[in-house]
Amino acid sequence: MGEPAFSPNRSTSAPRIAALRSASREQRDEELKVEITRVHTQNYGVYGARKVWLQLNRERIRVARATVERLMRELGLRGAVRGRVERTTIADPADAIHVHCAQ
Secondary structure, eight states: OOSOSOOOOHHHHHHHHHHHHHHHHHHHHHHHHHHHHHHHHHTTTOOOHHHHHHHHHHTTOOOOHHHHHHHHHHHTOOOOOOSOOOOOOOOOGGGGSOGGGOO
16 A cells, blocks of 8 residues: 555656657658658749748648758758849950950
8 A cells, every 4th residue: 555556767768769869850840751752843942941841830831940841951852042143144355355455
């Protein structure tokens, strides 16, 4: 009668709980990777993490934005990059003499 009805051994139950959480996260990650890839592909590969996250939530797939960012990094997916356009024409240095100075 002196012992409690349930007395978990903390040293053995904590690693088991951590292993179960890890396994369920990995399983959820695999399911989300399929959905993230689908949304990214359906939008011509231009959607970044923010828009993928918004679309998933519109479809009632509840997921944190940081999770979408992490999984997109793992999958190697990136959205369209805005900003400076790459120069494709390089001027010839021999033509650097100005016309008005050549007289």
